[in-house]
Every structure is written in structure tokens, then in C-alpha cells.
Amino acid sequence: MDILRIQGGVPIHGETRVYGAKNAALPILAATVMVAGTCVIEDVPELEDVRVMMQILEQLGARVRWSGPGAVEVDASSIGSTNVPADLMQRMRSSIFLMGPLLARFGEVTISKPGGCVIGQRPIDYHLHGMRQLGAKIDEQHGYIKCTARRLHGTSITLDFPSVGATENLMMAATLADGVTTIENAAREPEVEDLAQFLMAAGASIEGAGSDTVTIRGCSTLHGHSYCIVPDRIVTGTLMVAAAATRGEVTILGARPSHLGAIIQKLRDTGVRVDVQRDIITVKCEAPPRAVDFRTAPFPGFPTDLQAPFMALLTKSTGTGVIHESVFEARFKHVDELKRMGADVAVDMRTAVVRGVSSLSGARVTASDLRGGAALLVAALMADGTTEVDGVHHIDRGYQSIEQQLSTLGARIERVVIES
Incomplete structure (x- = not known):
């Protein structure tokens, strides 16, 4: 059984290339x-x-x-x-x-x-x-x-x-x-x-x-x-959110900005700087992001696959954000795990209210689905202390060697094999 162990609180910086979708x-x-x-x-x-x-x-x-x-x-x-x-x-x-x-x-x-x-x-x-x-x-x-x-x-x-x-x-x-x-x-x-x-x-x-x-x-x-095949817009979006969440600066090469209009706009709405040049996206964040509201929707709307990672970003925003999940009715399973880390999130049916907190704390958490697992990684990267993420097999279904990609950007993350 593998876990991902993350020492949080470290801004990520550098360049990385996104792979196919x-x-x-x-x-x-x-x-x-x-x-x-x-x-x-x-x-x-x-x-x-x-x-x-x-x-x-x-x-x-x-x-x-x-x-x-x-x-x-x-x-x-x-x-x-x-x-x-x-x-x-x-x-x-x-x-x-x-x-x-x-x-x-x-x-x-x-x-x-x-x-x-x-x-x-x-x-x-x-x-x-x-x-x-x-x-x-x-x-x-x-x-x-x-x-x-x-x-x-x-x-x-x-x-x-x-x-x-x-x-x-x-x-x-x-x-x-x-x-x-x-x-x-x-x-x-x-x-x-x-x-x-x-x-x-x-x-x-x-x-x-x-x-x-x-x-x-x-x-x-x-x-x-x-x-x-085309570059993976969900991986690209996750890396963009991770850069903003850690208040870092990351340049993503080989991206397709035209596929990411909704996430680019929402990040800019939070105060994050997003620069676009053909197939290159640079994300820079220096101050706590502002809370925003959004609703998931089929393309070109905000992608449901990025709802969970973006929620993780909002847990340390200034103010209160409201998320409505209109695509899948059971896509808030990551909320309880974020709350274990100190997040303030309330769910009512398909709506989540996220009140920003000043800090998250490292904890042992479990991913129960692919994109919820990505949310836990984003939260772990900006949390104080050490977080251990279980259920890594879910994350591996959509992110190729995620610990290696994040490590090249300066994240303190490692994959650990736990003997059963």
C-alpha cells in the first residue's frame, strides 16, 4: 500500500510540462x-x-x-x-x-x-x-x-x-x-x-x-x-491551483489555454495572476486569494473535475465562497477529509459553503476518488506540518507520477510504501 507524505507550507516554483489527456x-x-x-x-x-x-x-x-x-x-x-x-x-x-x-x-x-x-x-x-x-x-x-x-x-x-x-x-x-x-x-x-x-x-x-x-x-x-492527443486540461488546472494555493509561481509548458477559460477566469477573480502565451501558462500568487462563488457545468463551464482542487484553494481564502456542483450529486466526499485538516466547509445537498481559515494542519487523510484525492494534495501542500494521503491508487488513475512532478517544483513530497 502506498501513501503520499507531504511537508506543507512550501511555495512551489519552476517550470513543468503537461502530458496528454x-x-x-x-x-x-x-x-x-x-x-x-x-x-x-x-x-x-x-x-x-x-x-x-x-x-x-x-x-x-x-x-x-x-x-x-x-x-x-x-x-x-x-x-x-x-x-x-x-x-x-x-x-x-x-x-x-x-x-x-x-x-x-x-x-x-x-x-x-x-x-x-x-x-x-x-x-x-x-x-x-x-x-x-x-x-x-x-x-x-x-x-x-x-x-x-x-x-x-x-x-x-x-x-x-x-x-x-x-x-x-x-x-x-x-x-x-x-x-x-x-x-x-x-x-x-x-x-x-x-x-x-x-x-x-x-x-x-x-x-x-x-x-x-x-x-x-x-x-x-x-x-x-x-x-x-491533446494536453490534459485537468492536470493543467490542478497544477495551476496548486501554484496559487502555495503562493508560488509555476510556468506550465505544452498547455492548451483555450481549454481552460473558466479556471483561468476564476483564478483571476481570486486575485491570482495568470499569464497566457500560446501554449504556456504562468500562475503567480503573492497574497491570500479572495473567496469566489462558482457552479460546475459542462464545457465551456467550470469543469466538475476541478471543483474539488479549487475548493481546497478556497479553504484558505479571505471571505466565504459558495460552490454548486451541478454535474455529479456525490462529489463532495473530500469535504470530511479537508475538515480533518481544519477547513471550514458546510455541505447542503449539492451546495458547499467554504469559509476561509488562516491555516490548515497536516493530518492523515484518505482519498476516496480521483479528483477528491487531488484536492487533498492541494490542501496538504499549503497545510502546516506533515500530511499523509492514503488511497493513492485513486490519484494514480489520473495523475502520472504526481509526486515526481511536484518535487521538481520544490514540493516536499514523497511516495512511501507501507508494508501490510
């Missing part, structure tokens, strides 16, 4: 199932979720390997199974992305209901409803879902909510369907657009990705190619 890498790796030939995906983060997706592809019969630092090579031509391993699906929710590609290529797929962080209801109903509209027959029994279709047919689909996962899954399925598919109220997140760019580089015909209406003209085959 996990939330772009996973659907793109799933999409390689539909490609006739070899794909090389570059700037892939070496994360637990990525390793699980690679294991799933291997067990389905694909040839998958790391071909260099951050580069994954996939040849899915030898896939012989359409049954996604249940044990691996339980480890990662994003395994649901294999539904659309396998169904489109083979006309069938069997999955179990996926696992992942417990942050509220994340039903796959949008995925299933859309697949039915494309012509799939779906049989649900004993926790397993079997989808079959002799051919998928283009149609018009309107999502009740702009679900990122459903938009991506349906877009992949429609890529090899007959005819034209239109997805209305589609998710606009940058990772959706990145998946579309990958598919188009393979020969797909997609228009409107990144807007609320996506049109896909089905094609018969996709060809192999190399593709570099």
Missing part, C-alpha cells in the same frame, strides 16, 4: 478497435486507467505495446473476441467506450456494467438508448449487457444531457454505420473534438465536433495512422 487517450485507444491497420497514439500518460484499457485490448486479441516514451502502438486486426472482460470493466468506467467500436465492427458486444470512482449516478442509459436508435438490439441480464446489430444505420439522436461518454460512444459507432447520423445536444468538451480529429485522420467523415451538433457520415473502413 487521460480523458482523450481512453476513447481514442478504444477507437483503434475499428481501424484496419496499426495506430500509434502519442503523448499517452502512463496511468493505471490507460494500462487497464491496454489490458482489455490485449485480452480481446489486439497487439498492444508501448513503442516509446508516451507512445502506444495498437494493431487491432487480430481481435477475435467481443466479450469485454468483466473484471477489467469493474476497474475502470471508461471501458464502456468499447461498446460502440466493437458493435460497429463486429455487430455484437457483451459488457458488464462498468466500475470507476463512486461520485454519484453515472448511468449508461444515454449510451444504450443511442445504440438502440442506431439499430442495435440490447439484452440486459444479471449485470451483463449484450448488444447485437447486423448493421448500424444512421439516424438523428438527441441527448437528454450533453454526456461526454455517450457523445463519444455514439460518434464511434456511427463512424462505421450506414448513412448519416446527427447527434444533437452533444457534449462540447475538448476530448470529444480530439476523438473526432483522430477518427477523421483515419478516414472518418465528421462535422461539428466541439459544438452541440455533430454530424457523422458513415464509412466502410478506417486506416491506421499516428496521432498525438
Whole structure:
């Protein structure tokens, strides 16, 4: 069992480079199932979720390997199974992305209901409803879902909510369907657009990705190619918040500022200086940040994945801030752990009221989900004394060697293996 041990109260300084987005890498790796030939995906983060997706592809019969630092090579031509391993699906929710590609290529797929962080209801109903509209027959029994279709047919689909996962899954399925598919109220997140760019580089015909209406003209085959995924906006945002929280100065290289408008604006609203130059973001904070209010929302709104780290920043702000979590109803599980460190946070349903305190104290805390774990790291970096963060496996799902990246910026952080 690993823990992260942090000696807080040290401003972080320096330069660091952000790596590729996990939330772009996973659907793109799933999409390689539909490609006739070899794909090389570059700037892939070496994360637990990525390793699980690679294991799933291997067990389905694909040839998958790391071909260099951050580069994954996939040849899915030898896939012989359409049954996604249940044990691996339980480890990662994003395994649901294999539904659309396998169904489109083979006309069938069997999955179990996926696992992942417990942050509220994340039903796959949008995925299933859309697949039915494309012509799939779906049989649900004993926790397993079997989808079959002799051919998928283009149609018009309107999502009740702009679900990122459903938009991506349906877009992949429609890529090899007959005819034209239109997805209305589609998710606009940058990772959706990145998946579309990958598919188009393979020969797909997609228009409107990144807007609320996506049109896909089905094609018969996709060809192999190399593709570099977008930088991780959530990792970038977390590093920005950490710099502000410790009253440091950090320059982040290889970023995509256009994907971070909401977080840049909210940091500036707190009084933090944020300078942007093409793919470089510099964050500098010299005084305690001012409290602000915000509401999470689908892109381009404030990302739910940065709600918890930003809450940690507000725990030492001047004044009182109000946070409304509009995306997931159970995304305040980190609050009790922040309170163990001295934070003053009150939660009522989906609203949290954060009253700034003068100091936080180091404590033994436990991460119960990925982004809540990131919040505990931010709090630990600015707390007095030593904090030990348990549940590190959650953090490892979204942050690549986070202790090493923060150490290069001057943080006093180490990974410690505790013998059981």
C-alpha cells in the first residue's frame, strides 16, 4: 500500500510540462478497435486507467505495446473476441467506450456494467438508448449487457444531457454505420473534438465536433495512422491551483489555454495572476486569494473535475465562497477529509459553503476518488506540518507520477510504501 507524505507550507516554483489527456487517450485507444491497420497514439500518460484499457485490448486479441516514451502502438486486426472482460470493466468506467467500436465492427458486444470512482449516478442509459436508435438490439441480464446489430444505420439522436461518454460512444459507432447520423445536444468538451480529429485522420467523415451538433457520415473502413492527443486540461488546472494555493509561481509548458477559460477566469477573480502565451501558462500568487462563488457545468463551464482542487484553494481564502456542483450529486466526499485538516466547509445537498481559515494542519487523510484525492494534495501542500494521503491508487488513475512532478517544483513530497 502506498501513501503520499507531504511537508506543507512550501511555495512551489519552476517550470513543468503537461502530458496528454487521460480523458482523450481512453476513447481514442478504444477507437483503434475499428481501424484496419496499426495506430500509434502519442503523448499517452502512463496511468493505471490507460494500462487497464491496454489490458482489455490485449485480452480481446489486439497487439498492444508501448513503442516509446508516451507512445502506444495498437494493431487491432487480430481481435477475435467481443466479450469485454468483466473484471477489467469493474476497474475502470471508461471501458464502456468499447461498446460502440466493437458493435460497429463486429455487430455484437457483451459488457458488464462498468466500475470507476463512486461520485454519484453515472448511468449508461444515454449510451444504450443511442445504440438502440442506431439499430442495435440490447439484452440486459444479471449485470451483463449484450448488444447485437447486423448493421448500424444512421439516424438523428438527441441527448437528454450533453454526456461526454455517450457523445463519444455514439460518434464511434456511427463512424462505421450506414448513412448519416446527427447527434444533437452533444457534449462540447475538448476530448470529444480530439476523438473526432483522430477518427477523421483515419478516414472518418465528421462535422461539428466541439459544438452541440455533430454530424457523422458513415464509412466502410478506417486506416491506421499516428496521432498525438491533446494536453490534459485537468492536470493543467490542478497544477495551476496548486501554484496559487502555495503562493508560488509555476510556468506550465505544452498547455492548451483555450481549454481552460473558466479556471483561468476564476483564478483571476481570486486575485491570482495568470499569464497566457500560446501554449504556456504562468500562475503567480503573492497574497491570500479572495473567496469566489462558482457552479460546475459542462464545457465551456467550470469543469466538475476541478471543483474539488479549487475548493481546497478556497479553504484558505479571505471571505466565504459558495460552490454548486451541478454535474455529479456525490462529489463532495473530500469535504470530511479537508475538515480533518481544519477547513471550514458546510455541505447542503449539492451546495458547499467554504469559509476561509488562516491555516490548515497536516493530518492523515484518505482519498476516496480521483479528483477528491487531488484536492487533498492541494490542501496538504499549503497545510502546516506533515500530511499523509492514503488511497493513492485513486490519484494514480489520473495523475502520472504526481509526486515526481511536484518535487521538481520544490514540493516536499514523497511516495512511501507501507508494508501490510
